[in-house]
Amino acid sequence: MFLALILVVAFIPVFPAVASDPSQPTTRADCKKGGWEAFPGAGFRNQGDCMRFVQTGTFICRDPLGCVSYDAEDSLRLGTSLVLSGPVGFLGIDELRSVEIAVDAHGPVLGHAVEVSNEDSMCSPGGGEDAANAIVADPTIVAIVGTSCSSAALAAAPIISDAGYSMVSPSNTSPVLTDPEDHAAGYLRVAWNDVDQASTMADFARHESALTSAVVVTEDAYTTTLGQGFVSSFESLGGVNLAFEVADSDGSDVADILAGIVSEEVPDVLYFPVFEPLGSALVTAARAMTALDGTLLATSDSLLNQAFLDAAGAAAEDTLLTRADLSFTDTPEYADFADAYFEEFGEPPTTQFSAYAFDATNVILNGIEESGIVDGDGTLHIGRQALRDALFATAGLDGLTGTINCDLLGDCGAPEMVVLIVADGVIVPVP
Numbered sequence: 001m002f003l004a005l006i007l008v009v010a011f012i013p014v015f016p017a018v019a020s021d022p023s024q025p026t027t028r029a030d031c032k033k034g035g036w037e038a039f040p041g042a043g044f045r046n047q048g049d050c051m052r053f054v055q056t057g058t059f060i061c062r063d064p065l066g067c068v069s070y071d072a073e074d075s076l077r078l079g080t081s082l083v084l085s086g087p088v089g090f091l092g093i094d095e096l097r098s099v100e101i102a103v104d105a106h107g108p109v110l111g112h113a114v115e116v117s118n119e120d121s122m123c124s125p126g127g128g129e130d131a132a133n134a135i136v137a138d139p140t141i142v143a144i145v146g147t148s149c150s151s152a153a154l155a156a157a158p159i160i161s162d163a164g165y166s167m168v169s170p171s172n173t174s175p176v177l178t179d180p181e182d183h184a185a186g187y188l189r190v191a192w193n194d195v196d197q198a199s200t201m202a203d204f205a206r207h208e209s210a211l212t213s214a215v216v217v218t219e220d221a222y223t224t225t226l227g228q229g230f231v232s233s234f235e236s237l238g239g240v241n242l243a244f245e246v247a248d249s250d251g252s253d254v255a256d257i258l259a260g261i262v263s264e265e266v267p268d269v270l271y272f273p274v275f276e277p278l279g280s281a282l283v284t285a286a287r288a289m290t291a292l293d294g295t296l297l298a299t300s301d302s303l304l305n306q307a308f309l310d311a312a313g314a315a316a317e318d319t320l321l322t323r324a325d326l327s328f329t330d331t332p333e334y335a336d337f338a339d340a341y342f343e344e345f346g347e348p349p350t351t352q353f354s355a356y357a358f359d360a361t362n363v364i365l366n367g368i369e370e371s372g373i374v375d376g377d378g379t380l381h382i383g384r385q386a387l388r389d390a391l392f393a394t395a396g397l398d399g400l401t402g403t404i405n406c407d408l409l410g411d412c413g414a415p416e417m418v419v420l421i422v423a424d425g426v427i428v429p430v431p
Contacts, residue, residue, distance in 0.1 A: 057376015063383030065164035072378030081146030128152030150174035198229030251281025280311035
């Protein structure tokens with residue numbers, strides 16, 4: 001699930017130039033004394049394999065997931081699985097443009113131009129499944145930037161992974177995708193994990209506001225995961241969760257739910273990481289109940305939009321929200337990225353995920369440079385497992401959104417979260 005789509009200009013750092021030759025042995029000495037082990041992408045079994053490669057230039061693919069190879073004159077093919085149609089098609093269009101800018105800014109990868117091929121994942125499970133199946137049917141695609149939406153990724157990631165491919169998302173934030181029980185082996189993301197949003201709000205409620213009791217209201221599997229994350233953090237900090245309710249998405253049952261809550265015990269904080277129209281229905285009903293006058297209303301960036309403010313009106317005042325820290329958009333690097341985007345497309349980046357798409361692309365290109373092997377006739381070989389290993393080993397990579405470090409479950413971005421408040425009808429940082 002992608003988070004709030006903020007109309008901001010995105011940032012883009014210039015990545016350092018990478019050598020034109022891949023990390024591979026060039027002399028017999030490189031192979032000796034265990035040196036052959038320094039080239040995992042080559043699939044060497046021993047020193048002899050390494051020396052034979054140096055002498056003959058002949059590459060033998062021993063990668064357990066197979067290899068994708070490009071002749072010297074061929075373009076390397078990068079797939080994308082982004083939403084290009086429907087109500088949030090603008091998100092995927094923005095991300096695809098950023099992928100193209102990243103490819104242009106990077107230049108050739110190990111001597112090969114990069115061609116981008118997109119499948120529309122449509123921000124849905126069905127779209128994600130169809131896009132994934134189309135991608136894995138093409139053996140010339142080395143890796144994928146995608147998906148835009150978590151719902152599409154939940155269907156696509158297992159298909160991509162089982163086929164031996166790897167995928168890096170710019171905007172999936174669902175905790176399920178990198179949960180140890182559900183993580184697909186080839187899936188990574190540079191966007192944040194929404195568990196961080198929930199824990200940030202729980203910490204604020206306990207430490208900044210000294211609140212001790214909470215009630216959580218959610219509406220679906222995604223928002224329930226956030227609610228559970230809030231409860232876990234809140235209780236670990238000494239707070240008490242009084243109730244956990246699941247409401248109808250249209251808000252038709254909120255009055256009954258809130259009445260039932262206050263009949264038991266009035267909470268210090270009501271946490272509802274939901275979407276419209278449920279969000280405005282909840283705050284409107286809560287502010288109409290005298291018993292909840294002293295209750296803090298708190299949500300996530302799912303309601304960080306004008307539709308919520310317009311629908312809730314004055315009832316939204318003092319509601320707290322969370323989102324990722326976007327201070328990277330104030331950097332010179334981001335300004336350069338925004339200028340390049342405007343020059344190419346005639347408008348500024350339209351969502352906060354522009355920069356994340358740029359970073360996702362560079363994580364993959366960097367991984368290819370770490371794992372690729374060029375043989376004696378100039379053919380580039382990329383082991384799919386070797387590339388996957390390189391992606392998960394990404395550490396200290398300077399990205400537009402910050403320093404990128406990937407963990408074993410594919411979480412690569414760790415942006416700071418900030419707490420916001422509705423004040424005079426506008427969402428601003430908490431003073």
